[in-house]
Amino acid sequence: MELQQLRYVLAVAETGSFTRAAERCLVVQSALSHQIARLERELGARLFDRTSRRVALTPAGAAFLPAARQCLDAAERAAAEVAAAVGEVRGRLAVGLIPTVTAVDIPAALRAFRERYPRVRIGLRVGASDDLTESVRDGALDMAFLGLPVGARPHGVAVHELGRDRLVAVVAPDHPLAAESAVDLRRLSTEPFADLPAGTAGRRQSDEAFAAAGLSRDVPFEVTTADYIDELVAPGLAVALVPAAWAPRLSGVTVVEVTDGPQRVECVAWRRETKTPAAAAFLEILGICVLETGTA
The missing domain is CATH 3.40.190.10 (Periplasmic binding protein-like II)
Known part of the structure; x- marks a missing residue:
């Protein structure tokens, strides 16, 4: 078993394609396929199911992948430690x-x-x-x-x-709250929210604050990245709680202080x-x- 074979397996698993894996590894596809086939023969199991449309890990491949990644990481760390020992x-x-x-x-x-x-x-x-x-x-x-x-x-x-930062509310410029200097969680709880998915660390900051205040809220808009929040807030579809230091990066929204808002670390x-x-x-x-x- 060779480290290069492990690199090829990881590349195929991550790209889902022998062609793209070969491009990533800067080798011709036939050479990559040959080395993976050699490894499969040595292991006595197929690592990938191949069809004309897709490449997927077999159960054996899924079992092999974590250990293969650990081997490559260990080899890379070993080389890095040797270099560090001589000042590089x-x-x-x-x-x-x-x-x-x-x-x-x-x-x-x-x-x-x-x-x-x-x-x-x-x-x-x-x-x-x-x-x-x-x-x-x-x-x-x-x-x-x-x-x-x-x-x-x-x-x-x-x-x-x-560092620590407080959360502030962002609302549409024509929202009634935009004219307020500050708002509390009770008033915000009556609004539809845009927020990160339930259970994530970013979402828990807000959920725990509303729960501690004995309040519930409606979150009809869930986004996987905070970068999209202003796209929902600016047209008035929702309000949101975001870190105060980050709020100025959003466009087309108005920032309102929250008197009893949560903090984040x-x-x-x-x-x-x-x-x-x-x-x-x-x-x-x-x-x-x-x-x-x-x-x-």
Whole structure:
């Protein structure tokens, strides 16, 4: 079993296509298919079901994939550790973040990191806090920038708090509330809301605040990314609660203070036990001192 074969399997699984996997791996498709077939013979099981329309993992392939990813990650970490031992940081830096991060200028930090460590391959994923935390735990991401309810602490990762922010209401410019300097949760509870999906960390901040006040609300509009909220609020379809520092980035809406609104915590999370040299270097650029125990 060779590392290159594992890379080919991961590429096919992630792209769902032998053709696209070969393009990603910069090899001809016949060579990639041949190596995967060799690996399947060695394992005694087919890893993929192939049809003219799609490629899907078999049960054996689904079982093989996590271990294959761990092997490749371990090999990459080993090379990075050797380089770090002789004073060079290289390898990969995979960063996740929610769209509403404001406590850190991520693009500026990544630019400074790339200038200082040009041999590190940088990757970025935007998503929800819960999904990003899981990706940090399973090693798909080196670190993630999250937004969480006050008091929440993700399990299985080291966490450093970056800052706190209050939530404000955003409404359409011609909404009756647009003329108010402030509003409370009771008044907002009578309005239809746009919010993140139920159960997500971003949604819990608001749900817990309304529940604590003994209120319920209607959320007919669920979005998977906060970037779409202004598209629903601006025409008057809904109101929303968003972080105050991020609210100015929305267009066509009016911001209203919420007298009893919730707060949220922005933090960065990383793998407690297997922090890579690149991850440690990026945390250093952010000014975060990491102790040997993996906490800050």
